[in-house]
Each structure stands twice: as C-alpha cells, then as structure tokens.
Amino acid sequence: MCGIVCWVRANGQVHTDDALFKKMTRSLEHRGPDGEGFYVNKSVALGHTRLAIVDIDNGQQPMSRDTTVVTFNGEIYNFPELKQELETIGFVFETHCDTEVLLHGWAQWGSDLINKLRGMFAFVILDKLQNKLYLVRDRFGIKPLYWALADDGDLLVASELKALKLHPKLNTDLCEQAIEDFFSLGYIVEPKSIYKSVKKLAAGHYMEVDIDDFSSLSEQPYWVLKDHLNSDYEDVESLKHEFQQLLSESVRLRMMADVQVGAFLSGGVDSTVIVGSMSQHTTQAVKTSSIGFDLSAYDESYYAKKVASHFQCDHVNTSVSVNDLSLVDKIVDIYDEPFADNSAIPTYILSQATNKYVKVALSGDGADELFFGYRNHQMFLFEERLRKIIPSFMRNSLLSGVAKFYPESRFIPKLLRAKTTFEGLSNDKIDGYHNAISISAQKTLQTIYSDKFKRMLNKYSSLGLFRSLAKEVGEQESLKQVQYIDFKTYLPGSILTKVDRASMANSLEVRVPFLDHKLVEWGLRIKPKVNLGLRTGKKLIAKSFAKLVPSYILNRKKMGFTSPLDEWFRQIPLETLESRVLSQNLLSTDYFDIQGIHNILLEHHQRKKSWINYMVFGDFRIVFKQAEDG
Known part of the structure; x- marks a missing residue:
C-alpha cells in the first residue's frame, strides 16, 4: 500500500516550497517505506510513498504517461484483464503493475474507467490535456482520502490528516458536528473530519477539479449503495453455490502479489472461512497470525491455533498483558483525529506482529455488515417483533418508564440486562437502533456538553443523521434500513478506518475479500431472514461453508475482537487520569461540563459503572464508554 499527497496552488501560482511538500509526503512514510517520489508541474505537486507489492522493480510513483500523471494508493485486482483489453486497443505497457493500467485506462475511457475497477483504491489523476485533477475513492472507503482548501486558497489532498496538518495555512477550527459524532458513536462519520476545513472524499465518489478554478468543488457518486439494496434473493440452496463461487474468486484475486500473502486469524467464522479458502488456492502453508490476552474473557487465541492446525497453517500468536498501557499514546498519533474503537490497540499489535512475516494480510472485515453478524442486529430483530405485538401507546408510556427505573449494571446477569431493550422498544425503530450502538446515551452527553456547545450544535445529532439515512431507503424493510446505515457510517468510519491506520502504521497491507464489490452487490439483495435469526446471524x-469450516468454529458463540480497556484504565491513578483528561486543550474549548466528566471518571474507578472505550480528542483523552447493559 502507499501514501499519497497532492498540493495545488491557487490562481495558477507556481510551486516553490519543495521542502514543505516533501515533509508532507514523508509524514506518510509508514504507509510506504520502500520508496518515495515527487512530481511538480507548474501549480500541481504530487507526492508518493510506496509499499512495493506488485512489480516491485518498476512501479515507482508518481507515474506519468503522455499527458496523464497519477499517484495511487491501493490495489486493482482485475488489472491483468484491463491491461489485456488496453493492449488489444493498441496501448503499450512498460511495467506489469496496476498503476500503469490506471494511466492508460484513463486515457482511453476517462472517468468511465472507475466503474471497471475491482479493488480498493484512492488516487489522484492529473490530466494535463484538460488541465484538470481527479480525486477517486473506492466503493466502500477501504482506502482513505482527505481534502481541504487552505486559508490561502490552495487545494490539499492526502491519505492521512497528519500530512495536511503540516501545511501552515490549514484552518484547524474544530467541527462541532464531528465532535457530536465522536462522543455519541465513537468515530466521525464521513465526509466530515474533526476540522471544518477538511473533508473525507466519500466512499464511492470522485471529484473533478478545474486547476484554474476551485470555486465549484463537489463530489460526484460513481457507485450508489442504495441502488443495490433489495430483498429479492431468498433461495438458500442457490445462494450457497453462488456465495462459494463469489468468495472463492474474491480470495483468489486478493492473493495476487509478488510478495507472500498471509491472513489475520481470530478463530471466528469470518477469518476461518478466509483462511480455509486461501488454503484451497495454494500448495504452500498459509501464514496466519492472531493475538491473545492473558485474561481469558478477551482471549480467542485457543481457537485461532486450533483452526491454524486444521488447515496446516504457518501460525504465529502474539500475547498481550491486560496491564500493558504502553501503546495508548501511540494510538493517538496514528489516528490523527478522535477515534474510540477499543480494538484499535490489539489491531495495531496484530499488524505489528504480522508485518514481521508478510507484507500483505487478508481479513474477514465486512462480513458482519453484509450478512447481519452483530448482536445488535439480533436485538433489533427481537425488538421489531415485539413492536408488532405491543401497542404503540404501551411502548411509548409504560416501557419508557420501566427503562428509566430499571437497574443499570454490568454485574446483573446478562439474561436480566433489559434496560437497553426497554429503551429501544419505547423509541422509534431507528432511534432504538441508534441507542443500542451508540457508545454514549444521549442523556449522558447532555451531562458533559456545556450549554455553549449545545447551542453550537444547532440541533444536529448523530441520531438525526441516522434518521435521514433511513429515510433515503424508507421503502425498504427495517433491517435493510439498518444495513444501509451500517454501510454508510460504521463500516467506513470505524471498522475500515481502524484497520487501515493500524496496519499501515506498520507498513502492512490488509485486503478484505468480503468487500469485493461484486460480492457485496450480490449480498445486498439477500432477504434478511436468510442470514438473521433471534439467536444467530x-x-x-455457516450453511455455505459447513464443509470447509470446522464445526467447533461454526457452533461457538461470537466473541468479537476487543481489548480489556476498562481494566487498563483502572491501572492509572484517578488523579493522573484526570490531569490528562482535563488538559488545557480541553478546558480551552469551553465545550464540556467539567463536573460531568469528573463524575464519569470517578464512577469508573469506583467500579460503579464501566466506561470502557479509550477516547481520543486531539491532545486530550477520555474514558467514556458505558458497559453494555443489554
């Protein structure tokens, strides 16, 4: 994988600050330690750091052919077929890499090329003939791309926010809506970033830029998720065969590389299916890696080792102590902006260990969103069925009262933890789902937001965003609306962001077979009942790969990839934690109620409640995720 940077001077000014541009590019060296390259043409500067995976000797970037130049981050898995088609037309290739296919493909088809691409990608193409620039991002947001207009009018583009922040004219005023996203969901929903001036190019979008005029910058979709959302597939026997074929092809394509390819192996169903499929496409032992904790409640490594033995993999397991806090500050630097997924730390450790053996690893990400694999999906189905039975007046009045007074404690047996369920049933279906997946209840946020910040939000909330997304596909059944919300928010904002930053910080490329767009387009048409029941997703x-996956994996309870952050943070003295959380940076915003934050920290240390997510907000940190009570 790679890091890319683009800097276009406003009003046709010529580039003169080579030192700053190179510094911005080199800030992404972790994404591509195998080489760097720069291209400057009048007002346009393109930078690149390379992780060499395909055509190691000849794939240097930025790459130019005739009047087209590209800096590219990603992999195009169908590039051999596209290359053959272009050669038939008459194009001559100097390399065997996918980057050159982008150049000749753009010369032949223009932006229509994007729809032909099968892969994960973020790239910037300079078309000197038209004097235009094109920014492009893959369909699901696997690869990141940030862009901004600086205060001096210059256009800035980069794979990560840290490169843009080096520009002295970047406006770093905080985005209030992004803060609300973060404190309610644990991540920032695209296209927002933590800064008002910086946007993330949305998944499945591209932007055409007139180099002489930045006045009308707008993103355009080339792939629209809701166009593929349906419920017309339900013949399980036919679906099983199609699924096997589609996933096998997706895995085979993602094993393409001039370096060895391995896999993350958690011991869950998704990663086991990937590893099992990989073993069918190679005669060599698949290199797999897993992570374990010295606290059994968080440790899946036993199952990972068992699966590795079953498929005769070359397996490595890394063990982590629950008392290890050494990476907390490192994670802050990696993610650049607020990010509260508590599996970021183990994902970083796993990537670091995996990089010692391979440059590329396959993962099972995306399966839960596509095939309804989260426990929240099961709870949503359960609540939807109850909503059809219980009259609305009872749900709105009686159950809301029960939810208010029902005890809230992680120490209550799971079968009796019904507070979230009661709250969900007393709300609209989308409100209930938002409440279930939020890391902070709305009532809790009201205790830590200052009156000033509440006014600044101007009634914006992540809940309102969820409602708007549900309306976009309002003709679909409820579970399809939830699936749409997951694909538009949680998948790109949390799951894919987590894996990209953690892996690329260790110069490791992670590929996701379940997010092949042909597989996703097929999967989005499956009726929810084919995948989801009250007890399982x-x-x-499970049905399609029953002969491939051992029964002890298919029948085990989903554990989830997480870390013991609640215990980690109890290792820090309360005074020390408060001094870091209540830093001058936080206090200077005047966005938060200090007493409200103090109460949360005190409750956590006294074990009255468990606030288990490590939250990062610029230079201040806060423990702020209440333990699941549902």
Missing part, C-alpha cells in the same frame, strides 16, 4: 456463511 450470518446463517448463510
């Missing part, structure tokens, strides 16, 4: 995966 991803039923089609």
Whole structure:
C-alpha cells in the first residue's frame, strides 16, 4: 500500500516550497517505506510513498504517461484483464503493475474507467490535456482520502490528516458536528473530519477539479449503495453455490502479489472461512497470525491455533498483558483525529506482529455488515417483533418508564440486562437502533456538553443523521434500513478506518475479500431472514461453508475482537487520569461540563459503572464508554 499527497496552488501560482511538500509526503512514510517520489508541474505537486507489492522493480510513483500523471494508493485486482483489453486497443505497457493500467485506462475511457475497477483504491489523476485533477475513492472507503482548501486558497489532498496538518495555512477550527459524532458513536462519520476545513472524499465518489478554478468543488457518486439494496434473493440452496463461487474468486484475486500473502486469524467464522479458502488456492502453508490476552474473557487465541492446525497453517500468536498501557499514546498519533474503537490497540499489535512475516494480510472485515453478524442486529430483530405485538401507546408510556427505573449494571446477569431493550422498544425503530450502538446515551452527553456547545450544535445529532439515512431507503424493510446505515457510517468510519491506520502504521497491507464489490452487490439483495435469526446471524456463511469450516468454529458463540480497556484504565491513578483528561486543550474549548466528566471518571474507578472505550480528542483523552447493559 502507499501514501499519497497532492498540493495545488491557487490562481495558477507556481510551486516553490519543495521542502514543505516533501515533509508532507514523508509524514506518510509508514504507509510506504520502500520508496518515495515527487512530481511538480507548474501549480500541481504530487507526492508518493510506496509499499512495493506488485512489480516491485518498476512501479515507482508518481507515474506519468503522455499527458496523464497519477499517484495511487491501493490495489486493482482485475488489472491483468484491463491491461489485456488496453493492449488489444493498441496501448503499450512498460511495467506489469496496476498503476500503469490506471494511466492508460484513463486515457482511453476517462472517468468511465472507475466503474471497471475491482479493488480498493484512492488516487489522484492529473490530466494535463484538460488541465484538470481527479480525486477517486473506492466503493466502500477501504482506502482513505482527505481534502481541504487552505486559508490561502490552495487545494490539499492526502491519505492521512497528519500530512495536511503540516501545511501552515490549514484552518484547524474544530467541527462541532464531528465532535457530536465522536462522543455519541465513537468515530466521525464521513465526509466530515474533526476540522471544518477538511473533508473525507466519500466512499464511492470522485471529484473533478478545474486547476484554474476551485470555486465549484463537489463530489460526484460513481457507485450508489442504495441502488443495490433489495430483498429479492431468498433461495438458500442457490445462494450457497453462488456465495462459494463469489468468495472463492474474491480470495483468489486478493492473493495476487509478488510478495507472500498471509491472513489475520481470530478463530471466528469470518477469518476461518478466509483462511480455509486461501488454503484451497495454494500448495504452500498459509501464514496466519492472531493475538491473545492473558485474561481469558478477551482471549480467542485457543481457537485461532486450533483452526491454524486444521488447515496446516504457518501460525504465529502474539500475547498481550491486560496491564500493558504502553501503546495508548501511540494510538493517538496514528489516528490523527478522535477515534474510540477499543480494538484499535490489539489491531495495531496484530499488524505489528504480522508485518514481521508478510507484507500483505487478508481479513474477514465486512462480513458482519453484509450478512447481519452483530448482536445488535439480533436485538433489533427481537425488538421489531415485539413492536408488532405491543401497542404503540404501551411502548411509548409504560416501557419508557420501566427503562428509566430499571437497574443499570454490568454485574446483573446478562439474561436480566433489559434496560437497553426497554429503551429501544419505547423509541422509534431507528432511534432504538441508534441507542443500542451508540457508545454514549444521549442523556449522558447532555451531562458533559456545556450549554455553549449545545447551542453550537444547532440541533444536529448523530441520531438525526441516522434518521435521514433511513429515510433515503424508507421503502425498504427495517433491517435493510439498518444495513444501509451500517454501510454508510460504521463500516467506513470505524471498522475500515481502524484497520487501515493500524496496519499501515506498520507498513502492512490488509485486503478484505468480503468487500469485493461484486460480492457485496450480490449480498445486498439477500432477504434478511436468510442470514438473521433471534439467536444467530450470518446463517448463510455457516450453511455455505459447513464443509470447509470446522464445526467447533461454526457452533461457538461470537466473541468479537476487543481489548480489556476498562481494566487498563483502572491501572492509572484517578488523579493522573484526570490531569490528562482535563488538559488545557480541553478546558480551552469551553465545550464540556467539567463536573460531568469528573463524575464519569470517578464512577469508573469506583467500579460503579464501566466506561470502557479509550477516547481520543486531539491532545486530550477520555474514558467514556458505558458497559453494555443489554
């Protein structure tokens, strides 16, 4: 994988600050330690750091052919077929890499090329003939791309926010809506970033830029998720065969590389299916890696080792102590902006260990969103069925009262933890789902937001965003609306962001077979009942791969990839934690109620409640995720 940077001077000014541009590019060296390259043409400067995976000797970037130049981050898995088609037309290739296919493909088809691409990608193309620039991002947001207009009018583009922040004219005023996203969901929903001036190019979008005029910058979709959302597939026997074929092809394509390819192996169904499929496409032992904790409640490594033995993999397991806090500050630097997924730390450790053996690893990400694999999906189905039975007046009045007074404690047996369920049933379906997946209840946020910040939000909330997304596909059944919300928010904002930053910080490329767009387009048409029941999700995966995946994996309870952050943070003295959380940076914003934050920290240390997510907000940190009570 790679890091890319683009800097276009406003009003046709010529580039003169080579030192700053090179510094911005080199800030992404972790994404590509195998080489760097720069291209400057009048007002346009393109930078690149390379992680060499395909055509190691000849794939240097930025790459130019005739009047087209590209800096590219990603992999185009169908580039051999596109190359053959272009050669038939008459194009002559100097390399065997996918980057050159982008150049000749753009010369032949223009922006229509994007729809032909099968892969994960973020790239910037300079078309000197038209004097235009094109920014492009893959369909699901696997690869990141930030862009901004600086205060001096210059256009800045980069793979990560840290490169843009080096520009002295970047406006770093905080985005209030992004803060609300973060404190309610644990991540920032694209296209927002933590800064008002910086946007993330949305998944499945591209932007055409007139180099002489930045006055009308707008993103355009080339792939629209809701166009593929349906419920017309339900013949399980037919679906099983199609699924096997589609996933096998997706895995085979993602094993393409001039370096060895391995896999993350958690011991869950998704990663086991990937590793099992990989073993069918190679005669060599698949290199797999897993992570374990010295606290059994968080440790899946036993199952990972068992699966590795079953498929005769070359397996490595890394063990982590629950008392290890050494990476907390490192994670702050990696993610650049607020990010509260508590599996970021183990994902970083796993990537670091995996990089010692391979440059590329396959993962099972995306399966839960596509095939309804989260426990929240099961709870949503349960609540939807109850909503059909219980009259609305009872749900709105009686159950809301029960939810208010029902005890809230992680120490209550799971079968009796019904507070979230009661709250969900007393709300609209989308409100209930938002409440279930939020890391902070709305009532809690009201205790830590200052009156000033509440006014600044001007009634914006992540809940309102969820409602708007649900309306976009309002003709679909409820579970399809939830799936749409997951794909538009949680998948790109949390899951894919987590894996990209953690892996690329260790110069490791992670590929995601479940997010092949042909597989996703097929999967989005499957009726929810094919995958989801009250006790289990991803039923089609289990049925389709019953002969491949050992029964002890298919029948075990989903554990989830997480870390013991609640215990980690109890290792820090309360006074020390408060001094870091209540830093001058936080206090200077005047966005938060200090007493409210103090109460949360005190409750956590006294074990009255468990606030288990490590939250990062610029230079201040806060423990702020209440333990699941549902």
